[in-house]
Amino acid sequence: MNEPQPTTQVWALGRVLRLARKELREILRDRRTIITLVAMPVLLYPLMSVLFLQFALASKTATKETPKYQIGILTSVEAAIFNDRLDLGRKTLLQRRPPAEKDKPDAWPDIDLQGPTGQQPTTPAQHAEALEHMKALLYNGDLDLIVVIPNVDYTAHPRKPTPIDRALPCQLIFVSNSTTGREAIALVERLLAAANEENLKARFNVPVAGPHITVLSTERVILSATSGDNLLSLSALVPLVLILMTITGAVYPAIDLTAGERERGTLEILVAAPVPRFELLTAKYLSVVTVAVLNAIVNLVCMTITVRWSGVSALLPSIQELSFTLVMQVFALLLLFAAFYSAVLLCLTSFARSFKEAQAYLIPLMLVSLAPGIMAMMPGLVLDHTLASLPLVNIVLMARDLFEGGVAPLTGTIVIVTTLLYALAALSLAARVFGAESVLYSEQSSWADMLRRPDEPQPAASLPAMLWCLALMMPIQFALVALMRSFGMPGPVTGVLLELGLYLVLFAMLPAVFVYLGRVELGSGLGLTAPRPFAVLGALLLGASLWTIELRLLEWIVDMNQYRERFAAVLERVRETRTAIGWGVLAVGIVPAVVEELFFRGLLFNALKARCGAIVTIGVSGVLFGVTHVILGSELGLVRLVPSTLLGLVLSTVCWHTGSLWPGMILHICHNSVLLGVNPEAVPWEWLAAGLGGATVGAALVWLGARPQN
Amino acid sequence: MISVHDLTKRFPLPGGGSLLAVDRLTFAVQPGEVYGLLGPNGAGKTTTLRMLLGLLQPTSGQASIAGFTSSRHPDEVKRRVGLVAANAGLYPGLTVREMLLFFADLYAVPDPQAQNELRRLTQLLGLTDILDRRCVNLSTGQRQRVNLARALIHRPPVMLLDEPTLGLDVLASQVIIEYIELLRREGKAVILTTHHLDDAERLCTRFGLMHLGRLVSEGTLAELRERTGCQNLIDMFLKLSKVGPALSTEYP
Numbered sequence: 009m010n011e012p013q014p015t016t017q018v019w020a021l022g023r024v025l026r027l028a029r030k031e032l033r034e035i036l037r038d039r040r041t042i043i044t045l046v047a048m049p050v051l052l053y054p055l056m057s058v059l060f061l062q063f064a065l066a067s068k069t070a071t072k073e074t075p076k077y078q079i080g081i082l083t084s085v086e087a088a089i090f091n092d093r094l095d096l097g098r099k100t101l102l103q104r105r106p107p108a109e110k111d112k113p114d115a116w117p118d119i120d121l122q123g124p125t126g127q128q129p130t131t132p133a134q135h136a137e138a139l140e141h142m143k144a145l146l147y148n149g150d151l152d153l154i155v156v157i158p159n160v161d162y163t164a165h166p167r168k169p170t171p172i173d174r175a176l177p178c179q180l181i182f183v184s185n186s187t188t189g190r191e192a193i194a195l196v197e198r199l200l201a202a203a204n205e206e207n208l209k210a211r212f213n214v215p216v217a218g219p220h221i222t223v224l225s226t227e228r229v230i231l232s233a234t235s236g237d238n239l240l241s242l243s244a245l246v247p248l249v250l251i252l253m254t255i256t257g258a259v260y261p262a263i264d265l266t267a268g269e270r271e272r273g274t275l276e277i278l279v280a281a282p283v284p285r286f287e288l289l290t291a292k293y294l295s296v297v298t299v300a301v302l303n304a305i306v307n308l309v310c311m312t313i314t315v316r317w318s319g320v321s322a323l324l325p326s327i328q329e330l331s332f333t334l335v336m337q338v339f340a341l342l343l344l345f346a347a348f349y350s351a352v353l354l355c356l357t358s359f360a361r362s363f364k365e366a367q368a369y370l371i372p373l374m375l376v377s378l379a380p381g382i383m384a385m386m387p388g389l390v391l392d393h394t395l396a397s398l399p400l401v402n403i404v405l406m407a408r409d410l411f412e413g414g415v416a417p418l419t420g421t422i423v424i425v426t427t428l429l430y431a432l433a434a435l436s437l438a439a440r441v442f443g444a445e446s447v448l449y450s451e452q453s454s455w456a457d458m459l460r461r462p463d464e465p466q467p468a469a470s471l472p473a474m475l476w477c478l479a480l481m482m483p484i485q486f487a488l489v490a491l492m493r494s495f496g497m498p499g500p501v502t503g504v505l506l507e508l509g510l511y512l513v514l515f516a517m518l519p520a521v522f523v524y525l526g527r528v529e530l531g532s533g534l535g536l537t538a539p540r541p542f543a544v545l546g547a548l549l550l551g552a553s554l555w556t557i558e559l560r561l562l563e564w565i566v567d568m569n570q571y572r573e574r575f576a577a578v579l580e581r582v583r584e585t586r587t588a589i590g591w592g593v594l595a596v597g598i599v600p601a602v603v604e605e606l607f608f609r610g611l612l613f614n615a616l617k618a619r620c621g622a623i624v625t626i627g628v629s630g631v632l633f634g635v636t637h638v639i640l641g642s643e644l645g646l647v648r649l650v651p652s653t654l655l656g657l658v659l660s661t662v663c664w665h666t667g668s669l670w671p672g673m674i675l676h677i678c679h680n681s682v683l684l685g686v687n688p689e690a691v692p693w694e695w696l697a698a699g700l701g702g703a704t705v706g707a708a709l710v711w712l713g714a715r716p717q718n
Numbered sequence: 719m720i721s722v723h724d725l726t727k728r729f730p731l732p733g734g735g736s737l738l739a740v741d742r743l744t745f746a747v748q749p750g751e752v753y754g755l756l757g758p759n760g761a762g763k764t765t766t767l768r769m770l771l772g773l774l775q776p777t778s779g780q781a782s783i784a785g786f787t788s789s790r791h792p793d794e795v796k797r798r799v800g801l802v803a804a805n806a807g808l809y810p811g812l813t814v815r816e817m818l819l820f821f822a823d824l825y826a827v828p829d830p831q832a833q834n835e836l837r838r839l840t841q842l843l844g845l846t847d848i849l850d851r852r853c854v855n856l857s858t859g860q861r862q863r864v865n866l867a868r869a870l871i872h873r874p875p876v877m878l879l880d881e882p883t884l885g886l887d888v889l890a891s892q893v894i895i896e897y898i899e900l901l902r903r904e905g906k907a908v909i910l911t912t913h914h915l916d917d918a919e920r921l922c923t924r925f926g927l928m929h930l931g932r933l934v935s936e937g938t939l940a941e942l943r944e945r946t947g948c949q950n951l952i953d954m955f956l957k958l959s960k961v962g963p964a965l966s967t968e969y970p
Contacts, residue, residue, distance in 0.1 A: 034809055
């Protein structure tokens with residue numbers, strides 16, 4: 009009998025949003041949610057502030073009662089200007105006192121200005137050297153603060169009158185975990201602000217004829233603590249508490265919307281409706297994220313109010329002022345965290361058949377989540393590129409660094425990209441489990457059900473599997489690099505072998521596991537079609553030409569001088585390897601090219617191609633290629649994003665048009681091998697012209713060698 | 719309308735091996751028929767309904783509704799089916815009205831049509847007084863009536879009723895039974911599983927008797943009486959439970 013034609017199923021965003029609204033309505037009507045959402049933060053933060061205040065009172069009694077701030081300043085010119093401003097500030101603040109308090113003595117701590125040891129610097133080099141010396145004193149605790157007025161002519165006479173009004177930047181340098189440094193900064197900023205206001209007022213009153221003034225606009229420069237005066241970093245404690253509270257907010261909805269539904273008997277009627285399971289799960293995910301974010305907002309508001317009005321901010325030396333920007337940055341980070349953690353929660357609770365079972369799964373998760381959180385509080389732990397890809401630790405450390413002053417753009421990018429990847433991977437696993445037969449009906453299913461291979465061979469890998477593969481690359485790389493480092497610095501040959509081994513593990517062995525689990529047919533899954541001869545020739549030409557364009561592009565978009573040292577390091581490494589292993593150095597170009605192509609233009613590309621059109625397939629595989637190169641570590645860091653992404657896009661385009669993995673692989677091998685032999689710092693114009701010509705002919709040949717797409 | 723052919727389901731067991739829940743089941747139900755799928759606990763009735771709806775994948779064989787195979791086009795099948803299960807729950811935080819309109823939305827029923835259907839069903843099933851009451855506050859009978867309304871909100875041509883009167887008192891059961899009669903008169907194809915055999919006798923036009931996953935006998939009440947020599951379903955049921963698959967060989 010002929011089956012009727014089914015209607016086309018479209019992903020309906022409107023329906024997903026309506027579904028999410030219904031879920032939210034139910035969750036928010038539950039008093040358990042309200043207790044977690046409102047009552048806990050309202051009680052917790054004031055309680056924490058009381059504890060902090062008690063702690064501070066106890067420790068204050070042990071410290072000196074009338075502090076005297078030691079402030080380092082490099083030249084007498086700067087000292088004179090700074091002192092003038094402080095004096096004016098003091099006078100202004102005294103005048104502003106209410107009449108009843110005018111006769112009271114000045115209660116501000118003394119400020120002791122210290123010049124450099126030895127002669128005053130007269131050249132920029134001496135100035136820089138003296139500053140470094142003072143920073144050492146700052147770290148030792150001999151100084152509380154360093155004041156630098158960079159634009160002042162410190163060779164001029166200190167009392168020489170200035171011909172015009174001027175505003176000079178004034179850097180206030182302190183160590184992040186120094187309490188007295190923080191207090192000294194607060195006092196200096198207050199006095200300088202008062203002085204500036206007073207001048208401004210005077211200038212309004214006497215606009216032209218008055219004496220010329222010099223005002224100082226302050227800028228904080230925070231030096232991160234190298235070792236802790238405090239056992240734990242308090243600035244990591246606050247984000248950790250925020251994150252824990254966000255987790256707490258998401259736990260109950262995640263259980264209720266999955267295992268709770270199954271227990272109540274509503275899951276069966278829900279999956280009996282003609283709505284794709286992924287839509288149902290997306291709606292549930294949006295609801296859990298929303299509640300988690302609501303929880304984060306309530307917590308952030310309660311924390312901000314507590315910090316601002318309880319006086320606890322003075323006790324958290326390494327935390328900068330809670331400005332609106334900082335609060336928004338932390339909120340964005342919590343949003344990212346909520347997106348990640350909600351996916352993880354849904355993934356686990358989707359597998360549970362009852363509330364009790366879900367709780368049993370989540371308690372270990374919560375404990376496991378605490379460990380990296382507490383680890384992130386250890387002083388001296390730096391958010392480097394490797395830690396930036398470690399789930400949860402990366403978020404806590406990034407929040408800590410935001411509180412302490414800022415995060416490097418590349419590190420921040422790695423944290424965001426890896427966290428989103430982990431979230432997508434968890435969500436894809438949840439989609440596989442949610443409402444699945446083994447979870448919905450079987451009382452005896454096990455975790456192994458999730459790894460059950462399909463009965464029939466699959467023509468391409470699944471997208472969730474590829475997402476998982478990408479997401480797992482980050483922690484595996486982290487673990488392997490940490491393991492390698494524990495053995496010390498390897499020699500050039502061992503170093504190359506280890507690096508190639510890492511490539512094989514990440515891009516060949518790990519994807520092979522997914523190929524096995526997904527029963528993927530290698531021919532179609534990797535695109536192992538024989539290419540046309542023109543395509544191969546074109547790929548060879550492109551591979552030999554593209555590097556000139558890439559490097560010239562790099563010169564245009566970045567200041568190469570900034571990266572000279574890094575380029576030199578890369579070249580030096582290649583040179584050492586070449587000396588040690590001769591032509592074996594080509595393995596450095598060939599092996600990564602082969603395994604990367606197997607993954608990016610093989611499995612990932614064909615997984616995308618099975619479901620999406622040319623633009624998405626080429627775009628996503630190309631961009632992921634670029635991003636992965638940045639995240640998985642390179643001496644060149646973020647600067648590599650643009651050339652690597654461009655190369656990825658070219659490789660994916662070649663793969664799409666030729667319908668085969670091989671031309672891209674040949675292009676990639678050729679490209680990497682050529683790069684091993686050239687100096688990336690200098691690309692003459694003649695070479696660029698030759699490269700452009702070669703690339704054009706190569707592209708034309710690839711076009712001629714294209715296979716028609718299905 | 720409903721067609722089941724050689725439908726088989728095996729569940730893998732943790733220690734290895736498998737449990738044969740449904741064994742080569744074949745039957746068909748036409749519009750206007752109420753098909754009583756009867757059998758003791760564990761006979762495979764619920765598993766059969768779940769395979770029909772595409773919630774479980776059959777190990778072999780196939781089930782189809784309105785020409786759509788459940789395993790290949792589950793969403794097309796789901797669109798045409800209303801499911802009432804004995805253990806189906808309600809969303810405790812939603813009111814009856816919200817719950818019914820939510821399901822209308824899931825089945826893509828346009829809003830004006832959903833409102834009309836809501837009015838019709840609340841009158842027919844006596845839900846008017848509890849329409850704005852939260853589901854958590856409903857009695858068992860009220861809950862089952864809401865469940866029936868929920869399954870009917872998209873006016874499906876096929877109804878799968880899995881023990882719809884389980885745990886209900888006589889009065890509450892009566893409302894459900896009367897409504898099933900109405901469904902038959904409306905020309906819907908209905909499969910009913912129940913342990914209330916007297917209700918089944920009153921409602922069903924044909925019966926399929928299941929035991930240990932197999933359909934051991936099928937026909938109208940008169941045909942079954944003739945084959946088994948028993949006058950009522952209770953006797954047939956008892957006989958079925960005792961002799962099981964032998965019944966079909968004894969009374970082919």
